[in-house]
Amino acid sequence: MQHPGPPRFIAVGESLQLSPRDPDPEVSYQWHVERAPESSTVELPSEDPVVEFTPDTPGTFQVGVETPANNYSLTIRVFPGSLAPVTAPGSESGSGGVSGHQSGSARPVARSAGVSGSGSGIRDDTVERGRPRIQLQGDIEEDELVIKANPQTQPDGETAHSDIEVEFLIDDRDDVSPDVVSTTDREMRIPIEAVGRRVRVHAVAVTDVYSVPDSVEFNRDPQPDGGEAIVDTTTPSTDTDIDTQPDTCEDDDGQTGTHNHAINIRRLNEPPEWATDVTVYEIYVRGFVDEAEADTDTDTDTDSTFAALTERLDYLADLGVDCLWLTPVLQNDHAPHGYNITDFFHIASDLGDSEAYESFVDAAHDRGMTVLFDLVLNHSARDHPFYQDAVGNPDSPYHDWYAWRSESEPETYFEWEYIANWNFQNLEVRRHLLDVVDKWMAVADGFRCDMAWAVPNSFWRELRDRVKTRDPEFLLLDETIPYIADFHGGMFDMHFDTTLYSTLREVGRGHADATEILDAIDQRKAVGFPPHAAFMLYAENHDETRYIVECGENAAMAVAGALFTLPGVPMLYGGQEMGQRGRRDALAWDDAREEIYTQYQRLITLRNDISALGVDGSIHSLNHTVVDNEETSVDSERVVAYERRADNESYVCILNFGETPATVTITETNTTTHEDAAESSEPTTVNVNPENLVTGESAASAEGLVVDNVGVFAVTTESNHN
Structure with a gap:
């Protein structure tokens, strides 16, 4: 289905990238504005498959895209610019910008007219403000689907709870007539008989700024072959059987079939339950085992790095680790970190092959561990054959696959000289990377998404819908520095807690009061992360100086306690538990510090045994x-x-x-x-x-x-x- 996805919430002064989903680069797509406020003069370039929408006035817009299979409409709710959040830089287009570009829907609208007045109202202040938050709950009452909103005011805000406005929006992809929907300030009701296979509802809370949206889905889960309905038990959910006559309905692929009804209610932005209970362990794959443990010559029948890693799984299980994040394992330009990829479809030959990688994943699963695949989508290595063909050659079929700073210099960040940024305006690039996603999600339990801030939000939204449709329990973890609350609006489940990380470093160095750790936890709420957002807690990783080196041994022992007693999901970087001092050196297994290992082992056990120390406490x-x-x-x-x-x-x-x-x-x-x-x-x-x-x-x-x-x-x- 090439519909551009859930509708959006933005404000005047913000922009939004629009692209057909699951694109075929060989066909044409045309965008146009179908409906707009009377005062708007916005137009879209009709010949471009990927376009930027920048509203000029508040109100409700409807844009359309013509595809070979169908014509699709997308609703965009635009608030006055004065309601835009002031947040850290994000990326709607992949080339920088302002976060706050949200996906939502806009049929029907239920709110007072007070915020949607005339004029752009673009903000002229740059002071960061707190944001309200919202959480939706779905229920079934008699013959109606009920969506209840629980909005919360921003910390230190002046808006009374009763004055928070909520705007409910029904997904454009779902066939529900606005005429049958009733709304109040905090509630939407939809007759069950008016719903086909499913309906998705999105909402934001609005005070003097709009919130990150939340979403809930009611899904009948039909079987196109006419078989008995299967109820998805994804947590948290409410499963309710409804006795009706079988109906005929069409699924997203256009298939039809007769089905019974078993309505599943699912909160679409809730992290997978398993992911909030784990201890994550980052494995720097080219340093975790030494050369003596792994013969990486794949021309022989000897072991691979993955086989050597498998030998260490029992050690990790004894420590208490149950989720493994591997640094990139794909073919690369031989930089040891692996982030400069030359082939996105094959395992790096110095590590082994696909069979060896999959055997490692299976062995981890056998021990109750999950595996996170490090997904690098912003760029390729300059040694990638596509880039080598494109550089200095405007006639190359791959020239438009990359963003260019000059004829011979690609766009990149921080003057990194070994990578080149993809051009996400190109459908061939999007198709290529979606195929990458399809290949590797089949042999992983989640993605750690590298440089998430640099990839267009529109692509992350498509990626999320793509993987969650196939596996609702698949984890999406974003690396964004600093973290961005909007990334929990239909993109990611869990976020690097960069604010806590920085605070732990400052406290460890003696540059900040230890009580600021609690302020860092409060900051999640202040910037607008919804109550259901999950956070990964870390004190070091492969990019940072070891905490014990920078802050000292006792502070390193204390920070271990912070990771396992604060709200969030703890992460250890390989060697942290043994007092490793080198950032990317081979692990000094023979010099492991037993007292540090014991500290971590006990803390992991405590967090596992005491629910109050977990994410719900x-x-x-x-x-x-x-x-x-x-x-x-x-x-x-x-x-x-x-x-x-x-x-x-x-x-x-x-x-x-x-x-x-x-x-x-x-x-x-x-x-x-x-x-x-x-x-x-x-x-x-x-x-x-x-x-x-x-x-x-x-x-x-x-x-x-x-x-x-x-x-x-x-x-x-x-x-x-x-």
């Missing part, structure tokens, strides 16, 4: 005092304390980034709560069991709890503070 800052005495003297700025709660259990976590043990007293809960914590009540005294669950030893002293670097303590009782 709330987090609350704690008032605490660092005691200054002869035995323990640590600056209070080096210590942070917080409480994690879930399932009627609470745990106090203390991190000490100082060089010596800290004696800490917990006085009461702070009235400030963090990241989706419940409404704050009166302060309460916190009583804890003095056993440090990380060490298994008592931390009790006459003056408080003594913490070397990480302490996790069970809360025994809480009483109102009088």
Whole structure:
């Protein structure tokens, strides 16, 4: 189906890239504006298959694309420019731009007219503002599908909750008449009898800025051969059987069939459940095993690097790791990191072959591990045969595959001299890369998407729909620095927590107060990430100096505690658990630090065993005092304390980034709560069991709890503070 996808939400002053999906480069596509506000003069270049839409006035636009198979319409809801979010740079076109270019829908519209007035209202301020957030829930009540919105005001915002406006939008790809839909401020209702195979509903919250959209799907899951309906049990979902007469309906491929009804409700932007419970481990494939372990001469019958990696899986299983991120494994220009790819369809010969790679993945699966494939889509190596044919040759069939800075110099970022950026305006490039996605998603459980900020948002939206249609549990993790909230709007499931990473570095170096770690967690909400967004927590990776080198050994032990006790999904970079000091050196297995390994192993076990430490646990800052005495003297700025709660259990976590043990007293809960914590009540005294669950030893002293670097303590009782 070549429909350009879910409709969009943007504001005047923002632009949007539009492209037919699943394109055939051999045919023509024509874009045009079908409907626009009366004052608009926007036109689209009708002969270009990939176009930029830049609205000139608020209102509802409908654009169309003519394809060989059909004509498709796409609704674009445009807000006044004054409602545009001020965020970090993103990429709608693949060549920079402003994030906030969203996908949504716009049939029917349910909101007051107060925000959609005349004039562009383009913002003239550059101060970053907080954004409201929204989460949709689907339900079935009698003979209606019900979509309920839970909007939230931005932190420190002046808008009352009752004044948040919600705009519901039905997907253009779904055949539902606006005449049968009813809406209120917080709710949309659709008669079941008016719905075909499925209906997708999108919504945003609007205050003085619009939110990242959320989406929910009702799917009858028909079988075109007339077989019994299959209910998708993707979590979270609500499965409801509805007894009706069989209907005839058409699926996305134009096939028709008779089916029974079994309606599945799925929140489309929810991360896969498995992905929020894992510990991720990055394997730098050309350094994790040494040459003595892997004979990479594929002309012989000896082992490959992948076979050697397989031999290390039991070590990782014993550590507690259950998700592996491999740095790129495709044919490349021999740079050891592997990101300069010369062949996107074949495994690098120095690592093995496709059979060896797939055997490794199977072995990981046998141990209950998932595997993330490092997907590099922004560029190819300059040694790629397409680039070699194109450079200096305007007549090359591949010349237009690349973006060019000059006749002989390709576009790239940061003056990187070994890569060349793809031209995503070219349908052949998009087709080529979609085929890459199809090939490798079949032998992975998720993609770690390299340089996600540099690839057009329109391509990520298509990629997401493409892989999620085939496997709703497939994980999409974006590398975007700094993170961008809009990337959770129909593009990615999980995000590198770049803000927390930077804060952990500053705290480790002694340049920031340890309590700023909690501010970093709050920042997710402030920039507009919805409550269901997932974050990967990391302190180092293959691009960064090792934390232990930059911040010292005790800070490195403390940061381990941060990764496994803060809300998010922890990630270790290979060797971090053994005290490795070289960034990309071969791992020094013989010099592994047992005490560091034990620290990580215990923390992984704790997070697995205690639900409050996971992504669903709330987090609350704690008032605490660092005691200054002869035995323990640590600056209070080096210590942070917080409480994690879930399932009627609470745990106090203390991190000490100082060089010596800290004696800490917990006085009461702070009235400030963090990241989706419940409404704050009166302060309460916190009583804890003095056993440090990380060490298994008592931390009790006459003056408080003594913490070397990480302490996790069970809360025994809480009483109102009088």
